[in-house]
Amino acid sequence: MTQGSSHSFQAPTGTRDFYPADLARVRYIEQAWRTTSIRHGFDEIDGPTFEHLDLYTVKSGEGIVSELFSFQRAGGERTYALRPEFTPTLARMFAARAGALPRPTKWFCAPNFFRAERPQRGRLREFRQWNCDILGDDSPAADAELIACAVDALAALGLGPEHVKVRVSHRKAVEQMLATRGVRPEMFQAWFTLLDKVGKINNDQFIDQARGLGMDTQRAMNILQMLVTATRFEEPTTQVMLSEAMGGQGPDYFKKLWAELRAAGVADWCWLNLGIVRGLAYYTGMVFEIHEASGAERAIAGGGRYDQLIELFGGPPTPAVGFGMGDVVLSLVLQDKGLMPADQQIAARLGTLPDAFVVSNGTPEADAALSGVVGSLRRAGLHARRSYKATRNVGKLIQDAARSGARFCVIVESDAGASLKNLATGEQAPVPIADLARWIKLGELPHAG
């Protein structure tokens, strides 16, 4: 092996280095996720960054192994895998204490995940993903509450119904729609796979593949018609479609779901679209995806109901509904829409802007006093920064202070006195060094008269 070749020191494929401004943008998104979850009554949890590989093959089969990072400890026998998703950990944690947990249990997390796939736009090998789950409640109200939480986080980031669409569907509705058109239950999964491709393949390809699954052209076109367009729940055509699709049983579930979505104030964001089925085999009821409104970018979020999964992981039969929202696509959409705030606005929102930026007026006694001033402000609980520049150009130093986003600039004049300048208003007043912290905390300047 050659030693020290430069590529050894590049970050691994599909990972990101977060410089201060980059990390602040992630924190901005995470803060919206976290505060929204908490407001909606979810408790934050987390699990290990890696799990036993078996935990993932139980749900997804051996085929998943090539999609994740797995490893063995040197000398060890068990195989581990970096977590590619949270649901198995969640199920394991819930199952372990199911008897003691309330119904519903509402949990969220927002950690990093790892998938061994080729990176492309909107998809990396390490990313953050927000997960919210409601366990132990099988009502349409729980489905709606979950969707509302996802929507509110997007709203907190400045997005609106004009920017994104929540497209809602239901596995059972799609199954009934297929059944009334002669599809046998054992073919449902094959059909879901095909339905998931609508939008990626053209109409002829769809009909070809539908015929391959034993559907005649006429019915295939009829199904396609139903799938391609997202419609408003209130539209008469939606009602007709629902009663047709659900074999006359009536769109009872959707009526309840939409009433709850309206009550939560998010119905404007939501569309009904039976074409949303999600690829995953384990969904059992409602499924939804959130996309940029024009269809640009990958899905911002996706989720649904998985009433059998907790049992699969050894827990008691427990209805559950959840979603995941990654930071990568969300960041792209915010940037596309011009909704990613400037660095300093983000810092303001995160509370990381300095309270004071301390500079010297260039005299020897001020230079000597500067460190002490900074120290006293910090001990007083203030976020104080200082100039490390050697220049005595006060204008340049104030420029640095302004660039730091600090509320005040302290210009040290001597070992006892300073000028306190409000950088937002430009006002300035002399203040004894002993009183600086008090005035800065007050957020004001002393006025002469």
Added chain:
RNA sequence: GUGGUUGUAGCUCAGUUGGUUAGAGCACGGGAUUGUGAUUCCCGGGGUCGCGGGUUCAAGUCCCGUCAGCCACCCCA
């Protein structure tokens, strides 16, 4: 795993038909001058041109390989 495309300072780029010590702006650091929020001027650090090989008297420039980025397919928890 497959295909396309790109690769010169931290960033945006310039580098004639291959020709000597590889440039600019911004950013960063220092100094001078105005004592107060992009003043002006001067100076500086930083690149083995992604990496490796080949052709040539001579390669940032041509050829091959490789790595990485981006985009798409596959897949998408």
